[in-house]
Amino acid sequence: MERKAVSGIMLTLLFVGMLTLAFNIQPVEASGTIYIRADGSIEPSTANITSADNVTYYFTDNINDSLVVERNNIVVDGVGYTLQGTGSGTGIYLSGRSNVTIRNVEIEGFFIGMELDHSTKSSMQGNEIKNNGHGIWLSSSSNNTIRNNNIERVGVGIWLFGSSNNYISGNLVTKTLYGIDLSISSSFNKIFENTITSSQHACIAITDSSGNAIYHNDLMGGLYISNSTNVWDDGESRGNYWSLYFGADQDGDGIGDTPCVIDEYNQDNYPLMNPVNPQMTAVVPFWMEWWFWAIIAVVIIAVVVAVYMLVKKGKPPIPTVSSIPSEGIT
Numbered sequence: 001m002e003r004k005a006v007s008g009i010m011l012t013l014l015f016v017g018m019l020t021l022a023f024n025i026q027p028v029e030a031s032g033t034i035y036i037r038a039d040g041s042i043e044p045s046t047a048n049i050t051s052a053d054n055v056t057y058y059f060t061d062n063i064n065d066s067l068v069v070e071r072n073n074i075v076v077d078g079v080g081y082t083l084q085g086t087g088s089g090t091g092i093y094l095s096g097r098s099n100v101t102i103r104n105v106e107i108e109g110f111f112i113g114m115e116l117d118h119s120t121k122s123s124m125q126g127n128e129i130k131n132n133g134h135g136i137w138l139s140s141s142s143n144n145t146i147r148n149n150n151i152e153r154v155g156v157g158i159w160l161f162g163s164s165n166n167y168i169s170g171n172l173v174t175k176t177l178y179g180i181d182l183s184i185s186s187s188f189n190k191i192f193e194n195t196i197t198s199s200q201h202a203c204i205a206i207t208d209s210s211g212n213a214i215y216h217n218d219l220m221g222g223l224y225i226s227n228s229t230n231v232w233d234d235g236e237s238r239g240n241y242w243s244l245y246f247g248a249d250q251d252g253d254g255i256g257d258t259p260c261v262i263d264e265y266n267q268d269n270y271p272l273m274n275p276v277n278p279q280m281t282a283v284v285p286f287w288m289e290w291w292f293w294a295i296i297a298v299v300i301i302a303v304v305v306a307v308y309m310l311v312k313k314g315k316p317p318i319p320t321v322s323s324i325p326s327e328g329i330t
Contacts, residue, residue, distance in 0.1 A: 032044065032065055033065050033066045033067075033068060034047040034049060034063060034065060034066070034067050034068070035067075035068050035070060036049070036057060036067070036068070036069050036070060036071050036074070036076070037070050037071065038070045038071050039071075040054030040071055040074075041054075042057070047063070048060045048061040048062065048063050048081070049063075049067075049076075054071075054074070055073070055074055055075065056074070056075045056077065057074060057075065057076045057077065058077050058079055059077070059078045059079050059081040059083075059105070060081075061081060062081050062082045062083075062084060063081070063082070063083050063084065064084045064086075065083075065084075065085070065086075066083075066085070066089050066090055066091060066092070066093065066110070067083060067091070067092045067093070068092075068093045069092065069093070069094050069097060069100055069102075070097075071097075071100075072097055072098045072099055072100065073098070073099045073100075074099075074100055074101070075100075075101040075103070076092070076100070076101065076102050076103070076105070077103050077104050077105075078102075078103070078104045078105030078106065078127070079104055080104055080106065081105070081106065082105075082106040082107075082108060083105055083106065083107045083108070084108055084109050085107075085108065085109035085110035085111075085132070086109060087109060087110075087111075088110070088111050089110055089111060089112075090110055090111065090112045090113075090114070090115045091107040091110040091112065091113045091114055091129075091132070092105070092107065092113075092114045092115070093114075093115050093117075094115070094116045094117065094119045094122060095117040095118060095119065096117070096118050096119060097116070097119040097120075097122060098119065098120050098121050098122065099121045099122060100119070100122040100123075101122065101123040101124075101125065102114065102122075102123070102124050102125075102127065103123075103124075103125045103126045103127065104126050104127065105127045105128075106127070106128040106129075106130075107127060107128070107129045107130075107132065108129075108130055108131045108132065109131060109132065110132045110133065111132065111133040111134070112132065112133060112134050112135075112137050113129040113132040113134065113135050113136060113151075113154065114127070114129065114135070114136045114137070115136075115137045115138075115139070116136075116137070116138045116139070116141040116144060117139045117140065117141065118139070118140045118141060119138075119141045119144065120141060120142050120143045120144065121143050121144065122141075122144045122145075123144065123145040123146075123147065124136060124144070124145070124146045124147070124149060125145065125146075125147045125148050125149065126147075126148050126149065127149045127150075128149070128150050128152075129149060129150070129151045129152070129154070130150070130151070130152040130153050130154070131152075131153050131154075132153075132154050133154065133155055134154050134155045134156045134157075134159055135149075135151040135154040135156065135157045135158055135159070135173070135176075136149070136151065136157070136158045136159070137156075137159045137161070138158075138159070138160045138161065138163040138166060139161045139162060139163065140161070140162045140163060141163045141166070142163060142164050142165045142166060143165050143166065144163075144166045144167070145166070145167045145168075145169075146158060146166065146167070146168045146169075146171060147167070147168075147169050147170050147171070148169075148170040148171065149171045149172075150171070150172045151171060151172070151173045151174070151176070152172075152173075152174050152175050152176075153175045153176070154175075154176050155176065155177050155178070156176065156177065156178045156179075156180075156181045157171075157173035157176045157178070157179045157180060157196070157199075158171065158173065158179070158180045158181070159178075159180075159181045159183070160180075160181065160182050160183065160186040160189060160209075161183050161184055161186065162183070162184045162185055162186060163186050163189070164185070164186060164187045164188050164189060165188050165189065166189045166190075167189070167190050168180065168189065168190070168191045168192075168194060169190070169191070169192050169193045169194060170193050170194065171194045171195070172194075172195050172197075173194065173195070173196045173197075173199075173203075174195075174196070174197045174198045174199075175198045176198070176199050176200070177199065177200045177201050178199060178201055178202050178203075178204075178205045178224075179196035179197075179199045179202070179203040179204060179221070180194070180196060180203070180204050180205070181204075181205045181206075181207075182204075182205070182206045182207070182209040182212060182228075183205075183206075183207045183208065183209060184207070184208055184209070185208060185209060186209040186212070187209055187210055187211040187212060188211045188212065189212045189213075190212070190213045191204075191212060191213070191214045191215075191217065192213070192214070192215050192216045192217060192234075193216045193217065193276060193277075194217045194218070195217070195218040195220075195275075195276075195277050196217065196218065196219055196220060196221070197218070197220035197221070198220070198221075199220075199221045201222075201224065202221065202222050202223050202224040203219045203220060203221040203222065203223065204219065204223050204224075205223070205224040205225075206223075206224070206225050206226070206228040206230065207224075207226045207227065207228065208226065208227050208228060209228050209230075210228050210229045210230060211229075211230065211231075212230040212231070213230070213231045213234075214230055214231065214232050214240065215231070215232065215233050215234045215238065215239055215240060216234065216238060216239075216240065216276055217240045217241070217276065218240070218241045218275045218276050218277055219240050219241065219242050219243065220243040221243060221244070222244060223262060225262060225263055225266060228265075228266070229265040229266060230266055232260070232262065232266060232267060232268035232269075233268050233269050233270045234270075236270075237255065237270055238255070238270050238272060239255075239260070239268035239269060239270040239271050239272060240260075240268055240271065240272060241271070241272040241273075241274065241275045241276055242260050242268070242271055242272075245260045245268075245271045247260070247271060249273045254272060254273050254274060255270050255271065255272065255273065256270070256271040256272075256273060259271065
């Protein structure tokens, strides 16, 4: 029964990722998947990527399709250019790779922005990942680093599936359904100094995953925890900042006097009274969000249409010559 429930959750997350992507995708014309082959060559040779040494690869312009990396021990630097999808697939895909760094790429319009499958010792850093079905997805991958990325308007921001011993730090994850998700024995990961805000369902969701260390984060929202026991502070004197913690700080040391209790197996012993990154946790007024004005526009259109239909229905028909009685006309 529990396995069925987990499978249901996974399918639901995949579905909401598709919905998220459907609402955010901007249509573009695909140029064809680009490959960095195991021998270091770039296919096709006309792609907007160049390398002088087959070690460091640079974008030379925007790219309108996916990038598949088949070579180990390389750096792919987007130099701020955009990798733009067409509403499906994966933006940057690594399978069975080791020691690959992906940096400074803006990724939009894919079902998954960046995916690591059975990959290790790789780094995703300084990327802008927005308007995708999901952000970064690790599957059966270990000893990787996800650092200083901005992830926005996706279903799940960072999703670890059966992945352990990874480092997730310094990321801004916002406007998601779930900020960070650890699923199916994703254990012994370190999650620290991240800011997770504006998550519709949970800033962190953990299912069947224990032994993770989660500390020095700004957690602006609730949690979803199932069958998992984790550490929520650094073991010395500092935990996380919780927007939903309302404990007191009588001695003014910046640490809550009472633990932040999550459930019977999880608690933050040193909840922080102030955000770690206050400039990142400012709450955006709802009237400045795009969805608010979208709703306003829909309501205005509906009202105009309704008024028009009422006026049209109540207005008497204009008589025609044939409908005027002939009696009395001379």
